[in-house]
Amino acid sequence: MNPAILESTGPASPASTRRPATNFTYLIEKEFSVDNLKPVDRPVGEPGPGEVLLGIRAASLNFRDYDILRGQYPAGHYAPPFIPVSDVAGEILALGAGVTGFRVGDRAMPNFWQVWDSGERPPAGAETLGGPLPGLLRQRALLPASGLVRIPDYLSFEQASTLPIAAVTAWNALIVQGGLKPGETVLVQGTGGVAIFALQIAKLAGARVIVTSSSDEKLERARSLGADAGINYRRHPEWSKQVAELTNGEGVEHVIEVGGANTMAESLDSVAVGGSVYVIGYLAGVEGGLSPLRVLRKKARVRGVLVGSRQSFVEMNRAFALARLQPAIDRVFSWEETKEAFHHMGSGRHFGKIVIRVD
Numbered sequence: 001m002n003p004a005i006l007e008s009t010g011p012a013s014p015a016s017t018r019r020p021a022t023n024f025t026y027l028i029e030k031e032f033s034v035d036n037l038k039p040v041d042r043p044v045g046e047p048g049p050g051e052v053l054l055g056i057r058a059a060s061l062n063f064r065d066y067d068i069l070r071g072q073y074p075a076g077h078y079a080p081p082f083i084p085v086s087d088v089a090g091e092i093l094a095l096g097a098g099v100t101g102f103r104v105g106d107r108a109m110p111n112f113w114q115v116w117d118s119g120e121r122p123p124a125g126a127e128t129l130g131g132p133l134p135g136l137l138r139q140r141a142l143l144p145a146s147g148l149v150r151i152p153d154y155l156s157f158e159q160a161s162t163l164p165i166a167a168v169t170a171w172n173a174l175i176v177q178g179g180l181k182p183g184e185t186v187l188v189q190g191t192g193g194v195a196i197f198a199l200q201i202a203k204l205a206g207a208r209v210i211v212t213s214s215s216d217e218k219l220e221r222a223r224s225l226g227a228d229a230g231i232n233y234r235r236h237p238e239w240s241k242q243v244a245e246l247t248n249g250e251g252v253e254h255v256i257e258v259g260g261a262n263t264m265a266e267s268l269d270s271v272a273v274g275g276s277v278y279v280i281g282y283l284a285g286v287e288g289g290l291s292p293l294r295v296l297r298k299k300a301r302v303r304g305v306l307v308g309s310r311q312s313f314v315e316m317n318r319a320f321a322l323a324r325l326q327p328a329i330d331r332v333f334s335w336e337e338t339k340e341a342f343h344h345m346g347s348g349r350h351f352g353k354i355v356i357r358v359d
């Protein structure tokens, strides 16, 4: 998709009384760095055919957003001027010509992949919000209606903003790709956004969950969300041994792998024969040797995950609404505290999701 479509102007549409007078936007104008984020007032046009004007009420951070801002994102290089952040929730303020399925006032979130509607993989040319497509850390944005998902009624804007990357990634790993069954065991690495949604989804599916963390206090919090066992990976760097003890030597059927190069070997040593390792993140590095024997010996399925399609997002929301699943929000920052929110993510002190209120 042409990024320009997100900023295009189109024919006039019904004006909303709720539309704010400004469109403050956090922008990197020159050099990438959290401290160079600058709020600027940027005019926004009217929605063109097929577009909506979304009034953004809350945004949540993903590790990717932090990595991009500190210039260390390994999966893409973006140039200023740049607006960060993909995951937001808001209210539709105006509709362009031909939009069906949404009305002014509806609450919606954009899917991370803008033209991946359904199926196993994003179509050729599909792109993601917050790089390379413009990000959404702003008050209003023009977005194609075809990339939006309705917010479940039981969730606030702040809760909904946590879903597009972190929850959809965990859902696709465990449910769509993994076919998780009740009674199976899932190992979840860490207590960040993806990890805590993976814990909650696994419990929803009737699985047993083992969580690893650098902090005993965070492991206790994970227990309060249903984790069955916890391992401190600082105290037990070879944590696959603890996993073996906890599973009668059999290992776990599913591993949510967010560490990357430095955790992959432990993940493969923790997985049961025929089990799956979902390769999601690289928090502990991207380079490193790995013996193919580790995969072979376990007959392991190693699957990369790229968030997910719009349809998988809709299906996940249906399950979340039935269970009234409550996203774990670590802290809600104000718009003025945006830089602090990013630094908080960098500190690694958070548990679950970090949210910024946009008002």
Ligand SMILES: NC(=O)c1ccc[n+]([C@@H]2O[C@H](COP(=O)([O-])OP(=O)(O)OC[C@H]3O[C@@H](n4cnc5c(N)ncnc54)[C@H](OP(=O)(O)O)[C@@H]3O)[C@@H](O)[C@H]2O)c1
Binding pocket: 061, 062, 063, 064, 165, 166, 169, 189, 190, 191, 192, 193, 194, 195, 212, 213, 214, 215, 218, 233, 258, 259, 262, 263, 279, 280, 281, 282, 283, 284, 305, 306, 307, 345, 348, 349, 350, 352
């Ligand atoms: N492929 C995809 O579709 C996809 C989607 C979303 C995210 N990701 C990637 O997945 C990773 C996690 O993203 P996120 O947004 O969930 O991050 P996050 O919320 O910042 O989570 C970070 C947490 O991960 C844990 N962690 C850090 N290093 C670890 C290690 N060596 N071993 C185990 N856990 C470790 C820490 O938990 P404790 O403090 O408990 O130790 C830390 O708090 C990132 O690399 C991100 O880019 C990929």
